Every structure is written in structure tokens, then in C-alpha cells.
Amino acid sequence: MIQQLANARNGFFLLSATAIFLSGCGQQSTTTPGPPAAKNVLVTKVRAADVPVQIHEFGRVVSPEAVNIQPQVSGRITEVHFVEGQEVKKGDLLFVIDPRPFQAQLEQSQAQLVSDSAQLALDQRNLERDEQIGTKHFVSEQQIDTDKANVDNFKGAVARDQASIDLAKLNLEYCYVRSPGNGRTGRRLVDPGNYVATGGSTLVNIQLQDPVYVDFNISENDLARLRENMNQGNPLKVEVIAPTQPDIAKAGKLSFFDNSVSTQAGTVLLRATIPNEDRYLWPGQYVNVTLTLQILKDALVVPSQTVQLGGKGTYLFVVKPDNTVEQRLVPSGVRYQDLVVVPQGVQAGETVVEGQIALANGTKVNPKEYPLPSPTPASGGLTGQDGQPNSPSGAQKESSIVKPSPAL
Secondary structure, three states: HHHHHHHHHHHHHHHHHHHHHHHHOOOOOOOOOOOOOOEEEEEOOOOOEEEEEEEEEEEEOOOOOEEEEOOOOOOEEEEEOOOOOEOOOOEEEEEEEHHHHHHHHHHHHHHHOOOHHHHOOOOOOOHHHHHHHOOOOOOOOOHHHHHHHHHHHHHHHHHHHHHHHHHHHHHHHHHHEEEOOEEEEEEOOOOOOOOOOOOOOEEEEEEEEOOOOOOEEHHHHHHHHHHHHHHHOOOOOEEEOOOOOOOOEEEEEEEEEEEOOOOOOOOOEEEEEOOOOOOOOOOOOOEEEEEEEEEEEEEEEEEEHHEEOOOOOEEEEEEEEOEEEEEEEEEOOOOOOOOEOOOOOOOOOOEOOOOOOOOOOOEEEEEEEEEHHHOOOOOOOHHHHHHHHHHHHHEEOOOOOOOOOHHH
């Protein structure tokens, strides 16, 4: 009986397992994985523009004419005719040194001239008279020689008196200290009543502030590019920006570069001349300098984040008409603000991806337009194919630009 129950139970389990197996075999999968979803990317167009090739350095503002006013005669300061920080012109009276001693010297020299001139006239008459009498042997030849010597002596005395008068007049003129040129006065270093002497301390410093020089250095590696563009006749423009006001730039031109390379620093000194009518730039001031070597006409540009660096070099992704991307190796050229020149590998009007690295050839994308940055150009700077500057609307200060980012 027990054996029969055990056989019946085993048969039940076998039937249950067979039913479950057959049921599983009858079910087949009807779902298959779909295509991967398109990636959302920002895209922009490749366009042609005029791009400046620039060198960015640091510089200092220098006055073209900086003069230390020093006394030419010794004496006591009696008058001051300017205010510290005042704009003065050539010939303006600055100081008066007590002129009375020099006036007395002038009058003394003039009186001496009158006395010596009278004595010279007397000796000349004596010589003429003795020469007439000497023909009749009433005057010796020795006396005539003495008369000639007296005439020559007082001719020298008269000339010496005249030189003393000229010197006294010059010293008297030096008592009135005048500005040797146009400029702005600095701190006054002497007060009325102070005694000053020739070769002594400076009375005041005057510096010309319009125009101004900006001195800066470039690497000797950039010297060849500089000379090449100068030989080609390219106008070498310079723009300077004060760090405290990065939105305002002053434009000028390169006026000088040194005749040798510094052996210590490996740099070359350059100088730019900048108009400064509004006195915006100040001698001794630190500034950022941008030297424009040339303008690349109709260069192909894309935003700088579009170009990526990979194992084989720099590349970017181009969106094809079917919304798939193609990776292209491209050389990276000159940078200007947020843009980079792409000399080869793309054409104007093509759509490129903005800085996406998780892509591969053939990847499906869902592009969304991203506006190309439109920097405010420097003089002769970035413009589109139509020749119009890509600057934002609105008024802007004259000769002002947005500070450019460093170039490659």
C-alpha cells in the first residue's frame, strides 16, 4: 500500500514538471531593442570673417618729454606762478628767482662799457693827432706805437664789457624760470623763500601727456613675424587697455622697435605712440597691449569650444543632412576672443557641434541652434563676409573695444 502511494506521488510530480516545461517552450519573445535615441547637441554654422592676428603683452605708459626744471642761476625764490598739476605751455612763467643782484651786475657792466668806450675814443683821437704830427718829426715813433697799443687795449675792454652785458642779461633772464615745453606740472619741490643754486635740486617736473608712448617687449620668437609684416607694408596697429577699465581701449601705431634683442630676457623693446587728448592714459601706468600684425581676410571661424583635442590631433564634428555626425581632423589656427580659425577641413555654411565629446562617426543627433558669438572688433578687426562689423547694437565710447583674449 505504501509503495503504491509513493509511485502515485512521483507520477504527479513528473506530470507537473512536464506541463511546466511544455508551457515554457510554447512562449516566444516578441520584443526587440529599438534604435538608440538621438543625442541632443548644440550646433552652429561655420562662417567666413576677417580675423586679426595679434600679439598680447604688458606695457608701461611713458611721457615723450619729461623735463626736470633746475635753476640756471643761484638765488632766493621770490614768486611761484603755477599750481601743482597744472597744464602749462611753452614759455609760461613758473618761478621767479630774486633778480636784483643780476640787475645790478647788468647796470655795472653797462656803466663799465660807457667808461671804456670813452677812453677808447680818446685814445683813437690821440693816435690820429700823433700820426699827423709825426710826419713833421714832432712825435717819436715810440709814442705812436704806445697810442696804437692803448687803442687796441680799450677795443678789447669794450668787447669784454659787451660780453659782460650779454651774460648779465642772460642771468637776468634765467631769474624768470619758464616752461621749456607743453605738459603737466608735478609736485612743486621748492617754496617761496627757499635758496636755490645751480646744479642743485629740481624745482618741478613737467611731462607731456598728449601723445604718450607705450613701451612693451615681445619675445624674440615673434620678431620674425613682426618684421615680415612690416616688410609687407601691413599697418601695425596697437591698442592699449587699462586693467581697471577693460572695456575701453586706446588705439595708436607702432613707432619704434629696438635694434637688438636683450641677451638677458630674450625680448625686443617696442614703442607705440598713442593719442591722449583726454588724458586717459597716465605716464608710468601699467597697461595691456595688443599689437595687430595683419588681418586674415575671409578666414573660416568656429567657436573655440567646437575644436577638441584627441589622440590624432584636433578635430570637430560636422552634422550631415541626415542628422548624423562626421568626425573630421582639422588644424587649429589663430584664436580671436571666443573664436578659432579653421584653415582646412570645413567649408563656410557647414553645421558643426559645439564641444560634444561623447560622439562618434554616424551618431544620430538632435541639433539645436547655438548662436555664434559676435565680439566687438578692434580697428579693422572681425567682420563678416558683408564687411560689416559684428558688434552689438547700442552706442559705445569712441575708440573703445571689448578686450580681446590672448591669441595663439
